[in-house]
Amino acid sequence: MKKVTSMLIGLGFTISSSVSYAQNSPKPIEAFSLNEVRLTRGAFLHAQQKDLDYILSLNADRLLAPYRKEAGLPVKAPAYGNWESSGLDGHIGGHYLSALALMYASTDDKRLKEKLDYCIAELALCQQQNKNGYVGGIPNGKIFWERIGKGDIDGSGFGLNNTWVPLYNIHKLFAGLRDAYLIGGNQKAKEVLIHLTDWFCNLIAPLNDTQIQQMLKTEHGGMNEVLADVYVITQQNKYLDVAERMSHQAILAPLVSHEDKLTGLHANTQIPKVIGFERIAELKNRQDWHSASEYFWQNVTQKRSVAFGGNSYREHFNATNDFKPMLESNQGPETCNSYNMLKLTKALFLHEPKSSYIDFYERTLYNHILSSQHPEHGGLVYFTPIRPQHYRVYSDAQKGFWCCVGSGIENHGKYAELIYAHDDRNIWVNLFMPSQLDWKERGIRFIQKTDFPNQESTVIQLSLKQTQKFKLFLRKPFWLNSEKLLVKVNNQSQYLTVDAQGYVSLEKTWKNGDKIQLALPMQTRLEQLPDGSNWYAFAHGPIILAAATDSLDLKGLVADDSRMGHEAMGKLYPINQAPVLVGSQNAVIASLKPLKNQPLAYKIENPNLFFTQKTSLILKPFYQLHDARYMMYWPLMNANEVSQHQEKLKAEEQADIILRQKTVDWISLGEQQPEADHAFDGKQTRVGGSIGNFWRSTTAWMSYKLNNPDLKSKAIEITILKDSKAHAFEVWLNDTLTQKVETSTENGKSQVFTIDLGENILMQKSIQIKIVATGENGSGAIQSIRLVK
Template sequence: MDEDSLLGRISRGQRLSVGCGSARSSVGELRCTLGTTMPPLSYMKDKITVVEDVLQPFQCAGVTLLPSRIADQVASVKAYYMGLHPNDILRGFRARKGDWAPGKELGGAYSESGLCFGQWLSGFARLYKSTGDPQVGERALYLMREWAKTIDQDGYFGYTDRGGDNQYLFDKYVCGLVDIYEFMECAEALEVLARITGYMERKCFDGETTDRNHEWYTLPENLYRAYLLTGDKRYFDFAKRFEYTEYWDAFANEEDPFGILPPPEKREGFHAYSHVNTFSSAAMAYAATGERKYLDTVVNAYNWLKETQLYATGGYGPEENLVVPDGLPDSLIDIKRNHSDVDLRFHFETSCGSWAAFKMAKYLMRFTGQAHYGDWIERLMYNGVGALSPMNEYGMIQYGSNYSVFGAQKMRSTVWFCCQGSLLQNIGDYSSLIFFKDEENLYVNLFLPAKVHWKHSQGEVIVEQETSFPEESTVRLKIQCASSQYFGLRFRVPGWSNGVVQVQINGEAYSVDTVAGQWATLQRNWDTTSVVELQFDMSIRGEPLTSYLSPVAVLSGPVVLAKASVRSGHHGGIPVESALRYPADWLDIESEVRLNRFRQLHYDQELRPLYDIRRGEFYQLYHTRHGEESLCADSFEYSGDWKTNSFCRYTASANATCEIKFEGAAICLEGIRGEDGGMADIYIDSEHKDTMDQFAYTRARMPRYDQSSVPFRWSIDGLSMGEHTVRIVAKGQKGDRATGSIIRLSGAKVYKLRKY
């Protein structure tokens, strides 16, 4: 099946009607139609609120997606999943129970464990709430009820004979049931939840001991949600047993999370998706307890991720690993794997990784009210899950995204795996990421075509966001009120904008503070009809990895641009200045390429949005910074006790000195960290610039990604053009955690130009 065949199953008109009023049916109408009304269950109590939201999401209600590429993706994914036959989905559950089991096995990981069944319950519930399509709601309830018939008397709920009940799978079922209760107001979901929770309580608890296995640390989020929605303390108590205290506390206390890894003989790393997803559990622990340490965990974790883990796309986790300090550039250039295949397959587990990030960022916006967390959501909407190529008819998905400087392709791989579950959850939740609200303000987070109905103290307001952003730089907000009303309209000023946003109201320029990463506020009496126009600067820019000089991604606004072939007859997309249209004019070919070498560029390549790249097309997302020159450690001048090995020059002696003379505007010092890493002062042209610390835990080794050798990088940019001298003076001291005081230098990269 070709790239566009799934979209071709439904007409353009159908694709553009996602969430339109004609398809809507109220929850109450659906509940009555399907006979889901039940008397209150004895264990149901009142909903609990411990922490008030600073900002409230619309939670899949009141927001309608309007015609756009994102709306097309929602419609395409919706049509795909609604095309799956319920008998195929339920076959394994029925067969295990010994019931009649029509249909065929879906295959892949689903046939082994029903891996994404709980996620599909969740996705269908969210998609029903966001689109109002009664057929989607019927599908969610039918699947839940038919599955519930197969649950054993003791509460065992798995797809296959005993073994389909680990905590990883249980979390997905809990999420699906809680979502059906929250978004569809179906009390039956709580009855089913109580049954499977009772089984897991008996299975996991042994007196004071709690059995923990396979991503157990993601469990608290949905159990705490169940507690807050029902008031049933069993879910609070169950969630509490699975708090990831050691890991969360490392972030709450602003410590190095790699420090909690076991000793070298038991080296393991951190699985990226689940170790980001667990921060949603910390966020809900805050919601359930009000204890500030949990919110500190999530806030500090976001800062750590942004500084050390995120690519320009918003993605993270090469080969599903969080990376050691200074390790991110290596993941784009060189890789060491415990396999004969040395190529890195992907840098971001795209659908699941986006789902974890969307939730984390939304919780942060809810609990802090701060706008800058929306930047992460925006990056992933255009470059993460929003840039995936469609699945094929066999259930294969683009599991990961590749950002290598050697070039890459979008490729399908896994069949009915976890990402096929989170994809439905993602598109079902898109509408809840666009707008937020409080008592007297409406907040615009994403600049997507959408309509929102918002009620506040003075009445109801309808705001329609009309735009082709990011293909164009203008966003129009059409405001309709029954009568003149006073309220605030606030929009996120993206970090990439540098605070430059031009604002007009009803065709007249309007002065407002636009600070990057904050909300800009338009507070006034609004007429019955008003139009706000926002104009963004979408100039092409280079963006290196945070805190580094190279490699560099190229962006327009929030969109990462890929260097790819010109498509025959292809026009449109993000406009760029003619001087930047052809990357051969201003981007270097990777000078150290050994595999998949680019041929010399000609004028048949251009910059295109990553989301515009089709499956199988060859593209390059990251590039070596222009004007790079490599210096080896042997070319440096040394004084004092320095030794040599095959990798570097090193010393543990106080006052041992290294001098590097270079000509350029920027330099990146390179070396190797270690648990015996020491400290040294860095001077540039006799001026003290920093004290470097080469300590790092060397314990991160997973089967697919060996990070036991930890790189060191220190860089400075913006120097005046000309000759400079860097002097490194070893202190002969070790930090609090280090076992030694060794400084290791392996080379440097010098850049002659001040711009990319």
Template sequence: MKRIVVFFLMMMGIAMAKGQDVLTLRKVVGVAEVNVTVAEGSAPQLPFQVWVTYDDGTAEWRTVRWMNALADVEREEADAKQTPRGTRYDVPGYVVGDNATSGGFPIVAHVEVTAPGSAAGHVVVAEPLPLNKVQLIGENRLTKNRDMDIDHLLSLDVRQQLYNYHDTYGLPTDGYPVADGWDSPTTKLKGHGSGHYMSALAMAYASCSDEAKRQQLLDRIRTMVDELRACQERTFVWSDSLGRYFEARDLAPEEELRQLGGKWSDFDRYKKDFRHYGYGYLNAIPAQHCALIEMYRAYNNEEWVWAPYYTVHKQLAGLIDIANFVADKEISAKALQIAKDMGLWVWNRLHYRTYVKKDGTAEERRQKPGNRYEMWNMYIAGEVGGMAEALARLSEMASDAAEKTHLLEAATYFNSPAFFDPLAQNVDAIRTRHANQHIPMVTGSLRINRANASIQSPDISSDYYYNVAQNFWSMVQGRYRYAMGGVGNGEMFRQPYTQMLSMATNNDPTLNETCCAYNLAKLTKDLNCYNPDDARLMDYYERVLYNQLVGSINQQEYAVLYQYAVGLNASKPWGNETPQSTCCGGTGAENHVKYQEAAYFANDETVWVALYLPTRAQWDAKGVTLVQECEWPAEKSTIRVAEGKGRFSMKLRVPYWATKDFDIRLNGKSLASEYQPCSYVEIPLRKWSKKDVVEVVMPYKRHLDFAPDKMEIDQRRTAYEPRWAAAVMEGPLVMAATGISTWEEATLKPGQNLAALNWVPDYNADRHITHYFRIDAPVEQNGNADTSVLKSLMQMAKNRMNAQQAWNELVVKVPEHAPWAEHGYKRMAEQYEVAQQVLKDEAEGKVGTELARRVDQTSAALNAALNTMRPGNLAEPEDLQPLTVLMEKLRGKDFRSMSQEERQAMRYAQMVTRYVNDGSGTMDMIKRAVSQLEPLVE
């Protein structure tokens, strides 16, 4: 932001007076003007929140919705030919939650395009104090969750995690329980859970203060490492004909690769030839699974693949975490060696057998196997998890120069140009993508930036990898996140600024995948290393940690969440009891043994107190131990130097939600008379001793977190009068209400007594909870219809119709599926025709309140149609009809009297139904479920 000028406006704001516990209205009298400079070749990064001042003298941050989110507009802004240096233009936007207009309170960002800056790059400023140097202390929700997680990990049979490896490498499986969940012998994601298990063990070891339990954790870690190395060594096979060891590049030469099968019968054959997986291959499934993606084989567990490199990443990450956190040098060294050997297998395979071709049609790009542009742009099949991050970390840990180079080069092989290139220009490439497929890729991009890997790619600027991450994070904050910090619906990103529409039209009020929260927290932590003074980062980290992550473990017995409960009358769908049960079972096993990993950041002279958690932190570089004493969640915290003496400065975060009563005192003296929310306050460089006491006073106050769009339609397509919607917050905590089952009950009116509702912090909530409420405040109608939103929606619809038509005209269908699924496309086309008629009426001179109402209603209907469309590779609820008929025929039968085959088929059918309704099921899943049920019904 170039500069900020405060100007005065009259605007209605909504807030809650906690003392009176009623919903009240306030007028905004000041809003910060937004002036932004942007380098030529990029779209501007506009603030996702602005500072507003109310007529009662209070002020707060409010969310902004910018009107340049249409893909065509962003591409034009990022095109140096269309928007060259020297250009000045305005981007309109709205402060959401305000009723000055139907879109909110109008504001403008003034943008100036400048010459590209020097290629200095971005560097790390501070690092988090390591996980094993920070301990949670006291008795509180955090330590209870941690201990429950540790005890559960110790209850699991380590031998079950090794079953697939024995099976894949020709070793006896006697005495090894068969793996289950998504690591079962009939799922091609097997190995992912074992990787998460290793990470969770390592993090639990780092976080556990009970020495007996630490020893038990270490015993399990040692077993995993020893057995995995024994499996890996079975690939160290010398070839006399090649004059070297058999390597990854030798597996499935091109002619063989083109014919390589992906059925289970094929994999039964592959695992008999483990000697030719290639030197260093370590995975719970034969190496052909990784090779198949080079032929662009689709996500299909029965016929082809299920995210081959995703599972590789989980296992690499587990081994790296062991190497970093386990004190036993023999174990940590062996874990690192296993990871390096597998990382070099990846380099060998991708270096010799793959390439990047960006130009041409999809058909042309796929003429030759191994085009990474296409491989990593495929739905789920191309999901690679954090491969780039893991390989970049391995490069940092390697001592051999050649290994360092190869591992870092391998990390860059997981660049996804179709996704990264637009993001590097701040063009939103997030919309409609699989959420958790892409978040870890961005974290990998940031890790590559640490090594300035662009020197290996002359066509990539030094800022490329950093910009991918920073731009992505900023877009998520403004356009996609929910109040609890989560993102996604049915595993997918939807359209920007459509959180309420996406939530309200979902078939089930569980929509934010917990893996996404896990990975966004990781990305935020890593970005904070570059910008530790930017409090927006740790404000978000606090939001997602205190709400979704802490709230994703059951307090009664160990169970975690896949999709998080968000919405009307939602209940948390507990399950995922093991790391291998699902992807979120895996991240769930890690989440609760690493709450403290971003509590403190430090460099040579400064420590940043980023989170107010009850902790004991060793800062080895300064020889001091800090103790932070507080409850959790905390409205007051005390920080002391418990051991040692040192000279350093300390920076403490002032959260975005801080009130006028927020205060920081050093030895009883306040540091300032007032504090700016969303900032850091510094205690300058000084010598610290045990006598020094820092007190942070941070009383919570109730406020609203507005969604960027209105609640105007529900899952039954029932239309509501458009109203802003918001989550009720107490400081950083989302407050959920129980006993609400309809949107009428979830509508708050100005002057309403909020004490009449039963509120509970979301992290502590469970059944039948509501998070968002319609705010029944009137729009200040001026009688004129604002068609700007409708026109932008129509342009989006037109672009989709053009893409669908272009695919229909292809003789050879590449990709194999249409851009958009049939039923949603039809609904969108119908609403587009209605919108055309409304604009025609406006062009003919019709004006007034009635036309304004029609414009709003038509915009809502078209927006709903657009946002509920699915990519052509995904099934729609209408496609479930043949499966539903079969399920109904069996449903009358007592489940207890069903045969084992019938129960398994019915469970699978129920799972497929959930997946399809949530928006992530595919047609092959429906076909498989139908094929299992048909013989039983007959």
């Protein structure tokens, strides 16, 4: 058994263990800790520095204000706004601890360590004030947790006892404390973490398994994972037992059976659960749980992810055979999803070092994570739409506090986490980044020199204190069209055969000054959407290429502090007016003209492009494309199909265009962000349905706030799904009973009720709508509430 300290170093982060899944499974390898690897140049180093500036610009006392408030201590500075003051108070504070620890390990910047130590001391003070081990920023947290401890659990969708994802929120603190200890080296963080964990374990101890699973229906982050990590830190089995109890069986069971039940589920709610399944599989020797995690990874990466590595639209998993809704939506893949998918990918790779894991990791790192930060002001992205000619929105460091800001400040501080990996004596080279590795225990230094992807090769220079023998594993990426790799060792060429794991190995007695050169020839190709439709993205090696079309009407490009500021709300260009690639794949690729002195930049020219606005467009790496509308996915067809294609898309969009034109505000009931954006509250409510067809019902009441900023609204439309029962409810607007509604029992998909706004309501910029059930069958399944002109 390895020492616990050794197991923790792997978190550099990833906790490794001597426990294997089966007797014949390969021995887990370890990632190097972040303080052993340094970026030396290039786009990732630039992004790291921008993130460092972002982190340092944040006011620790403002982030800590929710914790001091809930502990009954005077706040030292007012809390930040946006999500930090609208129900998810304190969640960024947890991410901030992780970000400080990660960036400190990556840079050794002492300012970060000072801030980290200060935050931990403040949290310890809050914990001491609470007297029971609890510390948190959740509004009215003491009352909330008291209800949970008594088994009073009303969980539906994202709300638990009418509190916005409280378990998700506190998970960020658990993870931040863990990272502060393991990565940041703060011993006090360990004490706070263990006291907090004891409090949580004691809180849920009286609950039976049914109550626990009811609680887990709401988004809860990776609580099972972090509890398992506390077990590794303490070696106390009780924490691992609680970690297993906190694993959501409704998600786990189908995955164990390799059943795909993911369509329509909130994507980022599920991914952290699976990270926890994999952690517990490692520690409890559960091959079935590991197989479940692997199946999930295969399903999401191969069937649900688009070319840049992201997945989901409107935060939910779409159907694997229909990506059309994602193509149409301005809410494309969420950055948090990729943040967590990379965590899962890393865990699976460290169990079995297969190049296919790193292929996905590399794709997502370059094209989603790197592109999610603005290279100048450092703002962070929530949604990355693939809708033709739409755009992304960036955060303002002092105004935007979305979930993707929290994960974002972590993302760009840990780029070096998986460039290299090792076992007791051998080294894996996974990514081609300019970097330096110092394995001090072995007296080995690697200096990787490259300008990849602008350069199609990399060079590794060895600096050794003494001659020693080990294997060097070099990854063969999927985009390299060869069964062998061309490798030069001290300028001597050799073609090496790729093994079953997708690596070539060099074993020799290495000496100081040895040099390894790896050829990485890349080609441009078209990648089709996973559903097989005729939409394609350009890729060159691992790099996704996209084209800017214009920079008009980029509404909210840098978001304000509004609740929905993270969404690109500017004009939606009709999809039938998007550029079309004309011809065969080979013809389109052959038509690309490289631009001089602009690496990875190409011009698409007629006759292989049909675009009414311009005669040509410029492709370049997506991670370099900012502040513009863009094309990432393109329809591909022959010249005779173009007119028919455009007319078909125009007809399909017409009804939607008319609906959008008359809409002032809109709530899709049962979906997490739309409901949170509109201040959902309620009692005795239920949710159901699937993406595009969600609903919420109540047997008591539920309420929302609608936005009428320009005072143009005239009515509210309520869409309710029909069923075999009659339903009745009252509609109250701004505390005034406005209309009574009764539904029929006729067969049909839905029924729309239009409620005219009274004179007083017409002049209100904020309209509260309250649905009060009056019949014995409740309100029925309400699908949407729309404020219309």
